[in-house]
Amino acid sequence: MTTLDFPLDDARRLVDIALDEDLGPDALDVTSTSTIPADQAATGHVVAREAGVLAGAPVIALVLEGVATRTGGIPPSLEVRIADGTRLVPGDVIAVLDGPAQQVLMAERTLLNVMSRLSGVATHTRRWADALEGTGCTVLDTRKTTPALRALEKYAVRAGGGTNKRMGLFDVAMVKDNHVLAAGGVGAAYTAIRARYPDITVEVEVETTEQALEALEAGSRFLMCDNMSTDLLRATVAAARAWAGERGEGVEIEATGGLTLDVAAEYGATGIDYMSVGALTHSSPIIDLALDLA
Missing domain, CATH: 3.20.20.70 (Aldolase class I)
Structure with a gap:
C-alpha cells in the first residue's frame, strides 16, 4: 500500500486532539462501557457507502493505538484492504478490525471523521484531474x-x-x-x-x-x-x-x-x-x- 508520503506526525497530532474531544479527560465512552463487557470481541468493517477516492487509511491504526493508550486496553488487529488513491464503489471494504468491541466503538467516529474528510478532498481533486x-x-x-x-x-x-x-x-x-x-x-x-x-x-x-x-x-x-x-x-x-x-x-x-x-x-x-x-x-x-x- 502506497503512503503517498503520508504526513504521519501531523496525523498523530490530529488524532490526539480528536480523541481528546471525543473521549474527554477521563477517556470514557459511557455508552459502550456500560452496555458491552470488556472482554466481548467484535469484527468491524470500514466500508464505503458511496463512490469516491480513498484517502486517510493510515489514520485507522493511529486511532486504534490512541484509544488503547488512553484506556489501557488492547488495540484491535487491523487489516487495511484498499490503498489510498484507489477509487471506491459502494460496499467496498476498506479495512477490517478484530478485537475488543469497546475499543472498536471508541475508535469509530474519530477514524471515520478524518477519513471521510480526506476522502472527500481526494474525490473532488480526482474530478478535476480527470x-x-x-x-x-x-x-x-x-x-x-x-x-x-x-x-x-x-x-x-x-x-x-x-x-x-x-x-x-x-x-x-x-x-x-x-x-x-x-x-x-x-x-x-x-x-x-x-x-x-x-x-x-x-x-x-x-x-x-x-x-x-x-x-x-x-x-x-x-x-x-x-x-x-x-x-x-x-x-x-x-x-x-x-x-x-x-x-x-x-x-x-x-x-x-x-x-x-x-x-x-x-x-x-x-x-x-x-x-x-x-x-x-x-x-x-x-x-x-x-x-x-x-
Missing part, C-alpha cells in the same frame, strides 16, 4: 485549507491525482497586488524578494497580458494569471512564451480565479501549465464511510 486529462495542465491546491489540517488535506489532494503548490508562506514567494503597491511596483517587489531570498521561487500575479510581460521583464519566470477569460489567457500564454522563447528561457504559467469543473478542460487547453483551485480543500463534501460490526 477533467484536465490530455490538456497538459495540472490541478494545484492552495493555502485555503482547514487550520491545522493543511498537511493532511494536501496529502489528500495528492491521493486524488492533484499536485501541491506551496505549503505555506515560507516556501514560495507570491507577489500579489498588495505587495506591488507596498513595494512600489512589480519590478521593485521582485527585486526585493530576490535580494533577500535568492533561491526561493517567485511567482507574480497578473491580470493582463501587459502585466505578464512586465513581470517577465522584472525577472519572474512563474506567472499566475488571475480571473482571465479563456481568450485573454490564451493571448497571454502566447505572448509570455514568445517573450521567453526569444531569450532561450522557459516560463511556467498558472491560471486561477473563478474556475469551475464545467470550464476546466477549456481553460486547460489554453496552454497553461497549472490551474489552482482553492475549492479542492475549502469546499469538498465528505465521502460517506461507515464502520459496520459483523
Whole structure:
C-alpha cells in the first residue's frame, strides 16, 4: 500500500486532539462501557457507502493505538484492504478490525471523521484531474485549507491525482497586488524578494497580458494569471512564451480565479501549465464511510 508520503506526525497530532474531544479527560465512552463487557470481541468493517477516492487509511491504526493508550486496553488487529488513491464503489471494504468491541466503538467516529474528510478532498481533486486529462495542465491546491489540517488535506489532494503548490508562506514567494503597491511596483517587489531570498521561487500575479510581460521583464519566470477569460489567457500564454522563447528561457504559467469543473478542460487547453483551485480543500463534501460490526 502506497503512503503517498503520508504526513504521519501531523496525523498523530490530529488524532490526539480528536480523541481528546471525543473521549474527554477521563477517556470514557459511557455508552459502550456500560452496555458491552470488556472482554466481548467484535469484527468491524470500514466500508464505503458511496463512490469516491480513498484517502486517510493510515489514520485507522493511529486511532486504534490512541484509544488503547488512553484506556489501557488492547488495540484491535487491523487489516487495511484498499490503498489510498484507489477509487471506491459502494460496499467496498476498506479495512477490517478484530478485537475488543469497546475499543472498536471508541475508535469509530474519530477514524471515520478524518477519513471521510480526506476522502472527500481526494474525490473532488480526482474530478478535476480527470477533467484536465490530455490538456497538459495540472490541478494545484492552495493555502485555503482547514487550520491545522493543511498537511493532511494536501496529502489528500495528492491521493486524488492533484499536485501541491506551496505549503505555506515560507516556501514560495507570491507577489500579489498588495505587495506591488507596498513595494512600489512589480519590478521593485521582485527585486526585493530576490535580494533577500535568492533561491526561493517567485511567482507574480497578473491580470493582463501587459502585466505578464512586465513581470517577465522584472525577472519572474512563474506567472499566475488571475480571473482571465479563456481568450485573454490564451493571448497571454502566447505572448509570455514568445517573450521567453526569444531569450532561450522557459516560463511556467498558472491560471486561477473563478474556475469551475464545467470550464476546466477549456481553460486547460489554453496552454497553461497549472490551474489552482482553492475549492479542492475549502469546499469538498465528505465521502460517506461507515464502520459496520459483523
